[in-house]
Amino acid sequence: MCKQLKNIFLNEKIEYFSAIPINECNVRRTDVIERAGLDPSKVKTAILFLVPYYVEDNTIGNISLYARSYDYHYYMDELFERIIPELNSAFNVKFAGFADKSPIEETEAAAKSGLGVRGKNYLLINQEYGSYVFIGEILTEGDPSLFGIDPNEEYKEKMCLDCGNCKKSCPMEKDKMPCLSFVTQQKGQLPDEQIEYIRKYGSAWGCDLCQTSCPLNKNVKETQIDFFRVNRIVNLDIKTLDQMSDEEFKKRAFSWRKRETIKRNLKILQ
Ligand code: B12
Ligand code: SF4
Numbered sequence: 001m002c003k004q005l006k007n008i009f010l011n012e013k014i015e016y017f018s019a020i021p022i023n024e025c026n027v028r029r030t031d032v033i034e035r036a037g038l039d040p041s042k043v044k045t046a047i048l049f050l051v052p053y054y055v056e057d058n059t060i061g062n063i064s065l066y067a068r069s070y071d072y073h074y075y076m077d078e079l080f081e082r083i084i085p086e087l088n089s090a091f092n093v094k095f096a097g098f099a100d101k102s103p104i105e106e107t108e109a110a111a112k113s114g115l116g117v118r119g120k121n122y123l124l125i126n127q128e129y130g131s132y133v134f135i136g137e138i139l140t141e142g143d144p145s146l147f148g149i150d151p152n153e154e155y156k157e158k159m160c161l162d163c164g165n166c167k168k169s170c171p172m173e174k175d176k177m178p179c180l181s182f183v184t185q186q187k188g189q190l191p192d193e194q195i196e197y198i199r200k201y202g203s204a205w206g207c208d209l210c211q212t213s214c215p216l217n218k219n220v221k222e223t224q225i226d227f228f229r230v231n232r233i234v235n236l237d238i239k240t241l242d243q244m245s246d247e248e249f250k251k252r253a254f255s256w257r258k259r260e261t262i263k264r265n266l267k268i269l270q
């Protein structure tokens with residue numbers, strides 16, 4: 001990997017990054033690439049990176065691990081604002097950053113680029129941080145060779161241990177229901193069986209059961225990125241939610257479905 005890229009990421013405490021030719025990625029949304037100011041036909045490389053978020057809270061909470069700090073989408077936006085100009089001046093080609101609302105299938109691309117293995121829980125699992133990592137990517141018109149990629153590299157996904165723990169602990173599998181994380185994020189009135197489902201597993205937002213049961217997530221390293229270490233909510237209650245200013249609420253991952261959704265879930269758990 002080239003030195004300039006390494007310096008830019010390490011400066012942000014991002015230790016895991018890699019690059020692969022764009023034709024190795026499953027590009028699903030060329031319109032998203034266009035909207036970011038790149039010509040999809042000219043994009044040649046995807047630079048993938050992992051943002052670890054795990055912090056040992058020592059408490060079982062009703063907010064999923066990924067949503068305890070401020071929303072990672074904010075972190076990614078701020079990160080891109082800092083590093084895209086640095087990349088532009090270092091390489092003099094066009095770059096655009098994405099995370100989650102992405103034109104590519106992220107877990108597959110990250111696994112192919114060697115940042116971890118693909119779990120049976122559908123997640124990317126890194127050797128040090130486990131699956132408690134967000135995936136981001138920067139697409140560029142720069143040629144893969146610019147970033148020091150070996151042209152003979154094989155881009156094949158490696159798979160996890162296949163121990164089956166995630167499936168055994170997954171509410172979706174046990175109760176023949178949709179993913180619990182998805183259900184907690186659905187707006188509006190829920191059918192009775194989904195209300196019962198939320199109550200049974202005690203989650204107000206998200207679900208971690210296919211991750212906490214995974215042996216590859218034992219003794220993982222904590223994130224060193226300050227953004228994820230502060231402003232944490234492990235257990236949310238209605239009083240705290242009601243007292244939260246709109247400005248504070250907007251910074252939370254659970255705000256994207258508005259107050260009514262998370263409040264509905266908290267009422268179910270009362
Ligand atoms: C839509 C989405 C969701 C949906 C659907 C999940 C899913 N697996 O498809 C919901 C809301 C349920 C969800 C939940 C979560 N998500 Co999500 N999600 C995405 C998103 C935006 C797209 C994924 C996608 O397109 N899937 C649909 C199909 C077409 O993709 P596919 O992989 O080719 O399909 C295979 C599997 O996904 C599976 N599948 C298809 N549909 C569904 C639905 C469910 C419920 C499951 C379990 C599997 C599954 O079957 C397919 C064939 O093998 C990605 C970001 C991105 N742009 O890639 C983040 C992403 C996968 N999510 C992420 C996270 C953190 C989570 C949660 C852990 C959050 C939480 N704690 O609640 C859970 C984990 C659930 C799980 N085990 O997958 C991270 C994962 C990071 C990592 N280490 O891999 C991503 C990469 C976002 C990011 N930038 O970091 N997510
Ligand atoms: S997030 Fe929960 S419900 Fe969804 S796949 Fe993982 S364990 Fe199953």
Ligand code: SF4
Nearest residue numbers: 119160163164166214
């Ligand atoms: S629990 Fe086992 S099967 Fe599931 S992702 Fe982890 S190693 Fe793979």
